Amino acid sequence: MSLGPSQVREIAHLARLTIDGNDIPAYAENLSRILDFVDQLGSAATEGTAPLAHPLEMPQRLRADAVDEEDQRELFQSIAPATQDGLYLVPKVIE
Amino acid sequence: MNWEAVIGLEVHIQLATKTKIFSGAATAYGAAPNTQACAIDLGMPGVLPVLNEQAVRMAVKLGLALGATIAPRSVFARKNYFYPDLPKGYQISQYELPVVADGELTIELDADVSKRIGIIRAHLEEDAGKSLHEGFEQVTAIDLNRAGTPLIEVVSAPDMRSAKEAVAYMKKLHSLVRYLEISDGNMQEGSFRCDANISVRPLGEQRLGTRTEVKNVNSFRFVERAINYEIQRQIELLEDGGKVVQETRLFDTSRNETRPMRTKEEANDYRYFPDPDLLPLEIEPALIEEVRKTLPELPDAKRERFMRDYGLDAYDSTVLTASRALADYFEAVAAQCADAKLAGNWVMGELAGALNKAGLDITETPVSSEMLGVLLQRIKDNTLSGKIAKEVFEAMWNGEGGADAVIERRGLKQLTDRSALEAIIEEVIAANPNQTQQYRAGKEKLLGFFVGQVMKATKGQANPQLVNELLQEKLGG
Amino acid sequence: MHKKTIAQLVAGLRSGEFTSIELTRACLERIRRLDSKLNAFITVSEEQALAAAQAADSARAVGQGGALTGIPIAHKDIFCTRGVKTTCGSRMLDNFIAPYDAHVVERLKAAGAVMVGKTNMDEFAMGSSNETSFFGPVRNPWVDTAVPGGSSGGSAAAVAARLVPAATGTDTGGSIRQPAALCGISGLKPTYGRVSRYGMIAFASSLDQGGPMARTVEDLAWLIEAMAGFDPRDSTCVERPVPRYAAGIDAPLTGLTIGLPKEYFGEGLSPAVGDLIQAAIDVLHRLGAQIKEISLPNSRLAVPVYYVIAPAEASSNLSRYDGARYGYRCSQPRDLEDMYERTRSEGFGAEVKRRIMVGTYVLSAGYYDAYYLKAQQVRRMIRDDFIRAFEEVDVIMGPTAPTAAFDLGEKTSDPVQMYLSDIYTIAVNLAGLPALSIPTGFAAGRPVGLQLIGNFFAEERLLNVGHRYQQETDWHARIPPGYE
Structure with missing residues (x-):
């Protein structure tokens, strides 16, 4: 699987990354090499094998519906880049 | 040409749990911004989701009430996209294996006309936070109190044919979740939100037309208006030789019209995959039976x-x-x-x-x-x-x-004392000799006049039946 | 004092030979003097360490405290520590002071351990050489041109250089075992679910597991006993009693069957490493173990499976670093998209970006089935290979890494070559099994590690075998020149 520059840009955008134009060829080459490498999987005979999403094949444990978190807004927002009146601020969302 | 509308609804219902679906933070409405957003709701590094049992029970309850299948095993997946009210960069939802599938809801249309609407699925997911745009210059403010509030999304089959049916469905579902006490159904506060998928086709045609999705229509009135507008818009478009574009539209309540969302329309690729922090949800038959017993x-x-x-x-x-x-x-x-x-x-x-x-x-x-x-x-x-x-x-x-x-x-007690009433009636007869004479001469509809006089004299407290009976007796005599 | 193991230090503290303050000061002094060469620490928390040591001494004086009261340790900088910077080796979190402690940190604190600092690591644990750290590479104490391995390279180097008696690590594809091997120390990757992941910054959630790194297996037993345990905040953490690991380590090895997977001794294994592993097997055979050749037929697919699943999970796990609520935010963003893209491009290093992009790609529409789903199917086949093998043998053994430590810069230009240095460790994470790496000699002056893989929750057995081996050998007691 070989990726071209436009695919690299597309994937980067999906992941909200910008790759500098000069670095695109190197990324394209490395990503292609990685994908070529994982393409070995294609040779595995997996018919009839159920996917394994998790090494622990056990059910989800549930939590009782009881409040056990207290307000720590001040602590949490002490490490925030920008806040005002208890709200997180980000650059304007254009809709 | 005669046209037929085809409508399916996706209703997001906030569940009335005390805490978030994956954290122990409170879900009360109206708290000061971000005071109910804990480290998990904020998507801090290293913290992990743990599923709220009550949310699962509520989903089962709804599933049973919809006559649906409760999946013995369902899976939480991540829906990946970037938005500031989505702190982790993904929403935990159910994708391939929802907790509830294949139900139905019967709606009443006219006195004796009812219709069954299929429910394709209902799945558990977390709500996003809120972005506040107004009152801020150059910035958007984020309140994550709502982030992680449990939602159940109920997806209907495209079984509705008019705005009226869609509203009846929505009302019925709204009534149901309140019956079940799994949601307060408060539409102003966003506890019950609806997206409508709408298409039209020539009457008799089997294939579906191209649909549009109208987002966030959050009152029964707006659902009706938005759907009617959208049906009309699509019909006009097609009759003018145009084509319906598959897109997401918003209902503008002030103009009573739908318009395309202005968000940069990039191909959404949500990259769903099973959430590795959450093992499959298994629901034992015993739990289903336990919940069934609590059904009203x-x-x-x-x-x-x-x-x-x-x-x-x-x-x-x-x-x-x-x-x-x-x-x-x-x-x-x-x-x-x-x-x-x-x-x-x-x-x-x-x-x-x-x-x-x-x-x-x-x-x-x-x-x-x-x-x-x-x-x-x-x-x-x-x-x-x-x-x-x-x-x-x-x-x-x-x-x-x-x-x-x-x-x-x-002193409003009705006068039922026969002798007291008789005295009053006699006074009324005595005071109206002309009418008495006419009545006795055969003008029987004057009885009403006498009743009125007696009622007036008793300030309306006389028992009407007794007054009638006594008047006829006295006047007749 | 720095040459003592935890077992010896506990005895010394107990007898009053020295105090925790003295011990902690000695550690801090060695870090100050020696770490400029190694770069094993990102943060040294002297003030908190001395306060904790003081508290430990007071507790001991009145007969209180846990098993590790007063013992200095370091935490890999992937574990959140309340009030102390937690960077995960990234510029993205260079300013991040966690508002909470990881469960592992809490438990070690409760056992009385004294945290002296946070160790260097590959950025977000993505690397096998510690060269992807924003805070610069760590050097191998044995050979200063060599890598210490990764991603827990700082922890491995710090323990090997005797800066601290023990440190925590995390292992997603070998990140405890491979650096332990390359630095000549012991490291345990527990069964998935044995140790809570709460507060441990996620790389690949279905593979990540925290564990201890120390000089001896006996010390690992002490540490894992403190670290393991049920945590309701991690729903993948198993509710299961924690054995008294140290109690069983002396058991004889008679009746033990060791499986040698033929796939772990083939092409790609350096002959020098192969010889040392064979010598270790001979030692265990002499101790009464039966040796049996086995096959793990799908082993060759473990690395490709891993490089689909781990990046896929990581691409999603790392989406939260968006500059909105904590961590790095680019300066003067023009708009929201600009903030996202510049924050993430400037905040993440090249390897992290590469893996995020691989993960994004394999999950995207049209590729999911061919990559992600296929990888999950092969993951089951790999796990089933182990399950079958454990019907015949008690422990599986082989090299931890195909070679001894390589040189800094040797593999940075080719990601796939770098990935292959975890060829023997990765399958264990895919299956969720416990595994141990212990020192087993030197190849051209560079340490080599022996890997022992156990059945699910069979940590006791691994520690037992590893301890018995260390009773017979002294590789674990060797000190790098310059750090005596």
Whole structure:
């Protein structure tokens, strides 16, 4: 699987990354090499094998519906880049 | 050409749990910004989701009420996209294996016309936070209190054919979740939100037309308007030789029209995959049975019972079972006064009118079911006439106490003493010799005049039946 | 003092030979003097360490405290520590002071351990050489031109250089075992679910597991006993009693069957490493163990499976670093998209970006089935290979890494070559099994590690075998020149 520059840009955008134009060829080459490498999987005979999403094949444990978190807004927002009146601020969302 | 609309609804319902779906933070509405957003809701590094048992039980409850299949195993997946009200950069939702599938909901259209609407699936997911755009320059402010609030998304089949049906479906679902006490259904606060998928096709055509999705129509009125607008828009477009574009549209409530969302329309690639922090949700038959035992009588069953046991007609039964609180109220009144028809008339008449005028919900009524029941008892035992009862009701509504106290204080007790009434009647006859003469000469419709005079003399408190009887006796003589 | 193991230090503290303050000061002094060469620490928390040591001494004086009261340790900088910077080796979190402690940190604190600092690591644990750290590479104490391995390279180097008696690590594809091997120390990757992941910054959630790194297996037993345990905040953490690991380590090895997967001794294994592993097997055979050749037929697919699943999970796990609520935010963003893209491009290093992009790609529409789903199917086949093998043998054994430590810069230009240095460790994470790496000699002056893989929750057995081996050998007691 070989990726071209436009695919690299597309994937980067999906992941909200910008790759500098000069670095695109190197990324394209490395990503292609990685994908070529994982393409070995294609040779595995997996018919009839159920996917394994998790090494622990056990059910989800549930939590009782009881409040056990207290307000720590001040602590949490002490490490925030920008806040005002208890709200997180980000650059304007254009809709 | 005749056109047919095809409508499917996706309704997002906030579940009335105490805590978030994956964290122990409170879900109360209206708290100061970000005071109910814990490290998990904020997507801090290293923290992990743990599923709320109550949310699962509520999903099961809804599934049972919809006659649906409860999946013995369902899977939480991540839906990946970037938005500032989505702190982790993904929403935990259910994708391939939802907790509830294959149900149905019956809606009543006219007095005796009902229709079954298929439910494709219902799945658990977390709500996002809120982005505030107004009142800020160059920035958007984020409140994550709502982030992680449990939602169940109910996806209907495209079984509805008009805005009216869609509204009936939405109302029925709304009533159901409140019956089940799994959501407060508060539409202003966003507890019950609807997206509508709408397409049109020539009548008789089997294939579906291209659909649009109208987002976030959050009142019954807007759903109706938005759907009607959208149907009309699509028909006009097609009749003019145009094509419907598959897109997401927003309903502009001030202009009563839908318009395409202006968000940069990039191909959404959500990259769903099973959330590795959450193992599959397994629901044992024992849990299903346990939840089944907590199911209340559902609206349809209640409606049937009201028709059967109280002898009410379909329409009245539908109205009285619209909410569990209203039905409970009605049943309490009916039991107290031992007259279901009378109780039904008063609940749907005086009470509903007063509530409507005051903008109150049945749960906020100042006249309790017991108070109304006593009032109706006083009609039944002839203490009050229907007319005076309305005056007593108004007094009770205004906080003057129970029926008996109002009757006593205002001296409204109906006059049923035969000899006292006879004396009054004799006075009335004596005071109106001309009319007496005419009546006796055969002009019998003057009886009404005499009744009126007696009522006037007794300030309306005379028992009308007795007055009639005595008048006829005296005038006849 | 720095040459003592935890077992010896506990005895010393107990007898009053020295105090925790003295011990902690000695550690801090060695870090100050020696770490400029190694770069094993990102943060040294001297003030908190001395306060904790003081508290430990007071507790001991009145007969209180846990098993590790007063013992200095370091935490890999992937574990959140309340009030102390937690960077995960990234510029993205260079300013991040966690508002909470990881469960592992809490538990070690409760056992009385004294945290002296946070160790260097590959950025977000993505690397096998510690060269992807924003805070610069760590050097191998044995050979200063060599890498210490990764991603827990700082922890491995710090323990090997005797800066601290023990440190925590995390292992997603070998990140405890491979650096332990390359630095000549012991490291345990527990069964998935044995140790809570709460507060451990996620790389690949279905593979990540925290564990201890120390000089001896006996010390690992002490540490894992403190670290393991049920945590309701991690729903993948198993509710299961924690054995008294140290109690069983002396058991004899008679009756033990060791499986040698033929796939772990083939092409790609350096002959020098192969010889040392064979010598270790001979030692265990002498101790009474039966040796049996086995096959793990799908082993060759473990690395490709891993490089689909781990990046896929990581691409999603790392989406939260968006500059909105904590961590790095680019300066003067023009708009929201600009903030996202510049924050993430400037905040993440090249390897992290590469893996995010691989993960994004394999999950995207049209590729999911061919990559992600296929990888999950092969993951089951790999796990089933182990399950079958454990029907015949008690422990599986082989090299931890195909070679001894390589040189700094040797593999940075070719990601796939770098990935292959985890060829023997990765399958264990895919299956969720416990595994141990212990020192087993030197190849050209560079340490080599022996890997022991156990059945699910069979940590006791691994520690037992590893301890018995260390009773017979002294590789674990060797000190790098210059750090005596």
